[in-house]
Amino acid sequence: MTLSAHLITYLVHDIVSPLTALTSTLDLAQMEDDFWETGGEEIIQKSAQSLKDRVRFFRTLWGLEGTIEDTVAPNYLKTLSVPITLKGTATTQKQLGAVLLGIQLLPLGGTLTLTETSLKIQGRQFKNVSEIQKLLTTGGELTLQTAPVLAFKEKAPTATLTQDKETLILSF
Numbered sequence: 001m002t003l004s005a006h007l008i009t010y011l012v013h014d015i016v017s018p019l020t021a022l023t024s025t026l027d028l029a030q031m032e033d034d035f036w037e038t039g040g041e042e043i044i045q046k047s048a049q050s051l052k053d054r055v056r057f058f059r060t061l062w063g064l065e066g067t068i069e070d071t072v073a074p075n076y077l078k079t080l081s082v083p084i085t086l087k088g089t090a091t092t093q094k095q096l097g098a099v100l101l102g103i104q105l106l107p108l109g110g111t112l113t114l115t116e117t118s119l120k121i122q123g124r125q126f127k128n129v130s131e132i133q134k135l136l137t138t139g140g141e142l143t144l145q146t147a148p149v150l151a152f153k154e155k156a157p158t159a160t161l162t163q164d165k166e167t168l169i170l171s172f
Contacts, residue, residue: 011058018050018079050079061096068092073099082106088114094172095119098157105168119157121168126161 025043029035057076060068073090077099084103090096098119102112110123157172 011055014054014058015051018047018054022047022051053079057096061093061100068096072096077103083109085111086114087111090114094157098170098172101170117172119170119172121170122166124166126165126168 022044025040025047029040029044032038032040053075057072060072068091070089070091073086073096077084077086080103084106086099088095090099095114095116099112099114102110102119102121105121105126106112106123107127108123108125110121113120113122157170160169160171162168
């Protein structure tokens with residue numbers, strides 16, 4: 001796959017869920033007379049906000065937005081189905097890329113602690129660690145899960161997995 005194909009696939013994959021919820025709810029609104037009285041408007045508003053937050057995150061991450069507001073990453077994390085806590089503020093593209101890598105590594109949720117130069121990823125189960133470590137060290141094959149590495153344009157971060165295998169530190 002080409003770089004652009006990976007990025008498009010990643011973005012489309014991430015916006016399908018709120019977009020589907022939005023369109024399905026609108027279809028239901030046309031069929032149900034009491035739709036608006038039974039909470040339909042709230043579903044539409046939540047889906048639209050989720051879609052907006054996800055698109056904003058990716059526009060910012062891939063450099064299509066100017067200033068990075070400190071609400072971009074937390075708003076994106078609220079749209080996810082797994083519980084991920086972010087400690088720290090992402091104000092650079094590298095930090096947003098690190099957050100996205102952290103999300104990819106935590107299929108069951110966990111905690112991301114962000115500083116100016118590192119991201120500490122803590123969780124019970126990691127996914128794709130060896131694939132991402134290989135990409136960072138030897139330039140392995142880019143996949144949908146490792147595409148966030150592209151946020152590190154000049155120099156990829158180094159990844160260190162602790163002995164208990166419950167903490168991964170990305171230094172950038």
